[in-house]
Amino acid sequence: MTTTIRRAVIPAAGLGSRLLPLTKATPKEMLPVGDKPVIEHTVRELVASGITDITIVVSGGKSLIQDHFRPNPALVEQLRADGKQEYADAVEEIAELSRRGHITYLDQHGPYGNGTPVLNAARNFDNEPMLVLWPDDVFVAEVPRAQQLIRAYEATNCPVLALMPMRPEDSQRYGVPVVKEDLGDGLLRITGLVEKPKPADAPSAFAAIGGYVITPGIIDELREQTRRWYEHRTGEIYLTDAINAYAGSRAVYGQVIQGRWYDTGNPADYLVAQFAFALAHPEYGPVLRRLARDLEGHPGIDTNP
Secondary structure: OOOOOOOOEEEEEHHHHHHHOOHHHHOOOOOOOOOOOOHHHHHHHHOOOOOOOEEEEEEOOOOHHHHHHOOHHHHHHHHHHHOOHHHHHHHHHHHHHHHOOEEEEEOOOOOHHHHHHHHHHOOOOOOOOOEEEEOEEEEEEOOHHHHHHHHHHHHOOOOEEEEEEHHHHHHHHHHHEEEEEEEEOOEEEEEEEEOOOOOHOOOOOOOEEEEEOOOOOHHHOOOHHHHHHHHOOOOOHHHHHHHHHHOOOOOOEEEEEOOEEEEEOOHHHHHHHHHHHHHHHOOOOHHHHHHHHOOOOOOOOOOOO
16 A cells, blocks of 8 residues: 555653563563564554554664564474475565565664654654554554554644544543534544543543654654753753644544454553463464453452452
């Protein structure tokens, strides 16, 4: 498919501290969800949405990500020699993803904060919009989340944030958008984000989740934040701050994403994602359902805490 947005950034330089010690040696982006590492779900989503230039921003200790997407002819040859054609095809498909998405890697440099990898990647891009997707998030949707964001950008020609409905008690976990206008089909005009408000102070019933269409104007705001940081040596560089500064005088939109969202960035939500994908698997799902029935009422195991 063709698209008005060709480029995407996946920030993958974080430490994964919320998942320690699991992430001490294994990058959180390489933890499995179903039969794929979590970052592969994100790459597949982007390629399926027509993205042809993916930059993964990394830091030290993330070489496993590059190893995963790198072609491995010797392994493929050995698998085929052993008659394991299905596995050989799967390994080759991963390398094909890298080729189709033209994946490149960039070491992160600059101040802390989630705006820094976006600004790092933007230096290699022309003056055009880009998608930014966090590798902590996995979406299951008939229309990929990335494609839904691209459609919203094509309708507005403005920055777009991915939104999902949230429970009021969860507001302190997310950035919550201030909604100015509901344009229908899940497209909302917003005037900014309030970071982790108390439920009584939440300006809407939506959470800003891991997906953005970033325009050159947002990049300019990130550059301004960085300039002030080097002058004053205070704070970190956050994408939310740049979006709020931009939204003060220009239009920003949110798109409520249709589909199921799994956050893998903390232990409880990661287990939920694992369990959901396993249940949906044609081979593993029936096994897990039998296990759940067997554990029901088992001495020493409380399935209804």
